[in-house]
Amino acid sequence: MDKKIRIKDIARMAGVSAGTVDRVLHNRGNVSDDARIAVEKIIEQVDYRPNMHVSSLSLKRRYKIAVTTPQYSSGAYWESIHNGIKHTLDEYENIKVEYHVFTYNQYDIYSCREVFEKISRFEMDALIIGTTFREETIKLCSKMDERQIPYIFVDSSVDECKPLAFFSADHYMVGRLIANLITSITPKGSNIGLLQAVRTGDSSAYTTILRKKGFTDYLSEMKSMNQVLKIPFSVSQPEDNERHLSHFFKNHKNVPGIVVMNSRGSIVSDYLYNNNMDNVKMICMDLTTPNIEAVKKGHIDLLIGQGPEYQGFYAMKTLLEYLIFKKPVTIQNFVQLDIITKETVDYYKSF
Amino acid sequence: MDKKIRIKDIARMAGVSAGTVDRVLHNRGNVSDDARIAVEKIIEQVDYRPNMHVSSLSLKRRYKIAVTTPQYSSGAYWESIHNGIKHTLDEYENIKVEYHVFTYNQYDIYSCREVFEKISRFEMDALIIGTTFREETIKLCSKMDERQIPYIFVDSSVDECKPLAFFSADHYMVGRLIANLITSITPKGSNIGLLQAVRTGDSSAYTTILRKKGFTDYLSEMKSMNQVLKIPFSVSQPEDNERHLSHFFKNHKNVPGIVVMNSRGSIVSDYLYNNNMDNVKMICMDLTTPNIEAVKKGHIDLLIGQGPEYQGFYAMKTLLEYLIFKKPVTIQNFVQLDIITKETVDYYKSF
DNA sequence: TGTATTTTTGTGTACGTGCACAAAACTATA
């Protein structure tokens, strides 16, 4: 167990005082080239890893961080992301963070524009963005670029933007995964039902496109004979869904498997249960409270988790460590995909 | 964001000095009943959570912790447990821990006895036990009980012992999970091959018994018509396995699915691949390096992980927090079960 | 060369906790 290297050690090795090392580490300037080079050389050699918890202890600065996501209710997907973020603040409890939440209606583009407008003018050190509306996000980000405010994406990234980092599932791979699983648990060449949101304000479209591409690519690569049947579904008029579903199943008698690529799976599974169609296999996304219940009861067979708590946690953690400790950042961060069954759901841990 | 309560605050509230609060918190004695009660009362009221990283900073004591597991090679299951343990020491880098590893040959009971004998007399503050031989473990634990040295199990627990805690998969549920998955991905009523270790010194027998019970319970509860066919397999004579396998498949032509309840899955998957039997579905345990490779190549369909790094990490973390901060301990800790496919294996994170 | 100004460097303190040691308050005994 080799001894831990401290600032004082670096100072001694470089023949300067601890204050100078500190100035180099935080590039506060007012250091002669000679001293700076000497210190940098030593830092290269030894692997100095600052004790972050002690740092934060003596940190005076306050940080102001904004977070914007769609509105969320209890037990929903976006809530988990917020929980993850709060968990970071909990861990670094002595860092003084002002944490501002901006939510908008993800089915109302005007609400999004209004909120993003507000954020554009908001005074802050950094921003975490839960992406949904694509064009609006691009606009917001270019504003942030202009103002030199770093931002991190959660849930999904937007190619046109230059975030400090993003934390999201590899949505294309999610699609492939779902295809693999549904073809594995249904007889060869089965019809597969796919829940398809009827476009409203058309929000998280890009994510869904990627997933669907993964899904169909997998099927065609495997030369599967499965037919994919779209089940229409409305977020804005939930009262219509019962009708959509019964209409679908009236026209399609032989559908042994259904996949839902958004978090609304429990709506379908509830329908199946209420209509004694337990033999239909279901794969859904996200561990929302209703989905978890459906898995426990066996109405959903497989649930795919994309670690929203993890995403929020690491987004905030990365941000703080970047702001405070200048820690280098990995831009692309694909999170783990969790496959949950009735047997494993009780042991699932978000952190 | 309500202000953090410090020792100094408690002292002020209780009308004593910080030193007295410290003595109460660590029950170091030499405190009058009056003062003790006053302090305890305040501690009840406010929820004081010590800043552990600062504590460890000013901690003078050294701790001596022993770990015993079977011998392990690179990329193997037990190595991951050790990695998890090391990760804790990494996180609490300023706690002075002497960390002693005792490994034995898990297929040689005499080796185990010899090592446990040594541990029985070893001077230490706590012990982490990776359980395999049952009777030997019970004996070792009773010795530890006598010496009042706390111990924590990883991988699996032993009912007869009184550990401070254990971190393990719910092995019965692992069995049920595997049964669910294999019956889901094979046609109804298929024959299922089950790799069966021919008894050597008979080591991790109990774990396997639990898993098998879960497996068969599930099948009978589901009134499945699947026949379970045992495939013999030898750990001590690996050169025999090729023969075992070809013998098995000569006698059983129709086996669309095989499950392996230990970490040796890649042995079977390699055989299947080499003999052009790719259509046989495989479910195996543990993310060992060869198993991961087999999943990536598609030779293993589903891999079940029991978070060995997590087990090791939390075992050590729990121990340190118990020893140093008297943190209350949850005895029973069942870890998350991870289901890994070709699509998710690259995104799997141990921590 | 001397003084003012700027740049560079070093020192000291705070943060929250553990622990050693000194100080104070009791208790026992003559």
Next chain:
DNA sequence: TATAGTTTTGTGCACGTACACAAAAATACA
């Protein structure tokens, strides 16, 4: 009441880091 011994209490330092401020060195300018 005085003295010695014991228990209880308070104080101060260390840990590693950030940051303010003082000190020193370098530079500019008369």
